[in-house]
Amino acid sequence: MAFSKKAETPAGAVPKHVAIIMDGNGRWAKKRFLPRNAGHAQGSRVAEQICEDAWNLGIEYLTIYAFSTENWARPKDEVDALMKLLRKYMKDSIARSSKNNMRVHVIGDISALDEDLQESIRKLEEVSSVNTGLKFQVAINYGGRDEILRAAKAFATECANGTKKPEDLNEALFYSYFDTAGIPYPDLMIRTSGEMRTSNFLPWQLAYTEFYFTDVLWPDFNKKELQKAIAYYAGRDRRFGGVTEE
Numbered sequence: 001m002a003f004s005k006k007a008e009t010p011a012g013a014v015p016k017h018v019a020i021i022m023d024g025n026g027r028w029a030k031k032r033f034l035p036r037n038a039g040h041a042q043g044s045r046v047a048e049q050i051c052e053d054a055w056n057l058g059i060e061y062l063t064i065y066a067f068s069t070e071n072w073a074r075p076k077d078e079v080d081a082l083m084k085l086l087r088k089y090m091k092d093s094i095a096r097s098s099k100n101n102m103r104v105h106v107i108g109d110i111s112a113l114d115e116d117l118q119e120s121i122r123k124l125e126e127v128s129s130v131n132t133g134l135k136f137q138v139a140i141n142y143g144g145r146d147e148i149l150r151a152a153k154a155f156a157t158e159c160a161n162g163t164k165k166p167e168d169l170n171e172a173l174f175y176s177y178f179d180t181a182g183i184p185y186p187d188l189m190i191r192t193s194g195e196m197r198t199s200n201f202l203p204w205q206l207a208y209t210e211f212y213f214t215d216v217l218w219p220d221f222n223k224k225e226l227q228k229a230i231a232y233y234a235g236r237d238r239r240f241g242g243v244t245e246e
């Protein structure tokens with residue numbers, strides 16, 4: 001798949017950073033009398049395609065929710081199947097990221113993952129770090145509350161050893177301890193499958209983000225649906241607490 005120039009960018013504002021909660025894999029499979037894992041496999045293919053589409057539409061940063069800190073509560077065979085898919089995804093992405101000029105960064109606490117998966121993630125991040133195209137964040141064992149706690153602990157540790165002082169803390173400094181440090185806050189958050197909640201995804205970063213919910217199940221999501229979300233975004237009035245001038 002070749003990443004073309006940004007010729008398809010529609011008129012109106014294109015969000016710089018889009019975050020997606022890819023939900024509905026299980027229901028997609030159920031509707032087809034397939035095992036839930038078939039929904040995850042299809043969902044993973046859609047995620048690959050959406051990276052290409054996002055870049056071609058002019059999006060610079062894409063962050064997707066692949067596995068939450070709460071998803072360990074699922075049956076063991078589903079967790080195992082998801083980990084297997086992530087393993088394959090990371091391995092395939094090593095070649096794909098070079099071809100697509102995509103920089104991949106995993107957010108979340110990866111220390112809880114199997115050592116070989118951690119190794120693939122590190123390799124993928126290293127190999128793709130030189131790429132200058134889409135900045136792609138994959139959230140694995142990610143929980144927003146966990147991320148905030150880890151940031152607080154890291155800052156507290158530096159206070160305890162004297163490298164920082166509590167009064168140094170401000171929004172920018174605190175954000176520098178986050179997994180998404182250096183990445184602008186998302187402009188648009190998309191959640192598929194009709195659920196209207198954030199399920200612990202980027203609570204700090206989404207404070208002023210526009211939300212777009214669609215009933216489309218993630219394995220059915222495509223470029224057209226992404227364009228609909230972008231069109232919705234283009235029509236929003238982002239006030240950031242201020243007032244819009246007449």
Ligand code: IPE
Binds near residue numbers: 026027071193
């Ligand atoms: C999203 O699909 C994928 C993950 C959470 C890993 P689900 O597996 O949550 O699908 P539904 O919500 O049961 O349909």
Ligand code: IPE
Binds near residue numbers: 022
């Ligand atoms: C959110 O979906 C997590 C991911 C998409 C990885 P869930 O399906 O786990 O969320 P809930 O349980 O419906 O809130």
Ligand code: MG
Binds near residue numbers: 023024025
């Ligand atoms: Mg779900």
